[in-house]
Amino acid sequence: ALHYAYHLFMLGFLLYVGLQSRQGITLTQFYALVGGTLLSALSPLSPLSLPRLADALVQGAKAAIPVSVATAAAGIVVGVVGLTGVGLKFSGLVLSASGGVTLVALVLVAVASLVLGMGLPVTASYIVLVILAGPALADLGVPLIIAHLVVFWLSQDSNVTPPVALAAYAASGLAQADPMRSGFMAWKFAKGLYLIPLLMVYRPGVMLEGGAALVAKDLLLGLLALAAFVGALEGFLFRPLxxxxxxxxxxxxxxxxxxxxxxxxxGAGLVLAALLWARLTRRSVSG
Structure with missing residues (x-):
């Protein structure tokens, strides 16, 4: 593995160009392509030859096709939203339906992400959802960066929501399992992801905001909440519950x-007591 450690130089160079030199994303990508090609050509183990370079270009073009199609479709949706004013109407609908309550607005955004996830990949789902729901969350007092992170996190639902569920279908191919069944099981197991946006909004320490004590407390409470949700959903935690x-x-x-x-x-006492009870009684049940 150490023979390939020189690739880390490319990562550091890319971070420097993108973050420190304030270059645009297009120029940063160009530097990354040129640097990666030069490093591969100078590799002592497997130098990049012209046939391999041509094959890499072909494979890169093939891999870019799904992303290009998704981006084009998202661009059409963005244009329609901007021309028709659906974005403003949707934001107003979320605000009126939630009654100004942030928790209700988050639930509505989660439902919208679930619906969009059934027909759009992650990137397109995020773009559409942030245009529609981002302003509503910002109007409710959620910081802009947190609103984007909430929408981005919820848009990951499209990875495990049939009939798209690209991640679940890829995993089913590796496991030689039924794709649709894998998709529904992934959708069920991934429902814990809905807790993370709540933690982002209501527990700022999860985002490393505040002092060390607040960050430690919020991270601990977040872990307990995730463990509690998994145990309550599955009915199993060290043993059947x-x-x-x-x-x-x-x-x-x-x-x-x-x-x-x-x-x-x-709340922490209830979760810890249930965890301790399940742990201590596991052997008696298995025996």
Whole structure:
């Protein structure tokens, strides 16, 4: 592996050009292509020959076709949204339907991402959703960068939402499993991703904002919430869970999102108690 460590130089060079020298994205990509080609040509293990270069260009063009089609389709959608004013209407609809409550607006955006994920890949889903829902979240007081991250995170749903589910279909090909069944199982298992936008909005420490104590507390509560949601959804955490344990996990996972030391402590206590009980009683059940 050390023989290929020189590729790390290209990564550092690309980061420098893109971040420090303030070059545009097009020029940065050009530098990356030229630098990568020169490094490959000078490689002592597998120097880049003209036939290999031609094959790389062909493979790159083939790989760019799906992205180009998705980008073109997204451009059409963006143009239609801009010309018809659907974006403003959608933002107003989200604001009116949510009643100014950020949590309700996040739920509506999540539903929209689920619908878009059924027919669009990740990039197109993100572009469309951020145009439609981004202004609504910003109007509700969500910082712009957080609004973009929330929309981007929710747009990942298209990777695991049939009938698109590109990531699930790729995994089913590797596992030689049924693609549609893999897609639905991936969609089920990935529902924990809906908690991350809530953590971004209500737990700023997850985004490394605030002091060290706040960051540590929010990260710990976020991990507990994810573990609680997984256990409550699957009904299994170290061992099969009874309905009471699943309810305790769900209640504890919800409480950690509410501000206030008392509710946070109660929610974390419920989750930790359920985790400890499941861990200690695992052997008795398996035996």
């Amino acid at each position: 009874a309905p009471g344990a699943r309810l305790a996990l769900l209640l504890g996972g919800v409480l950690v999102f509410f501000p206030g030391f008392g509710l946070e402590l109660l």
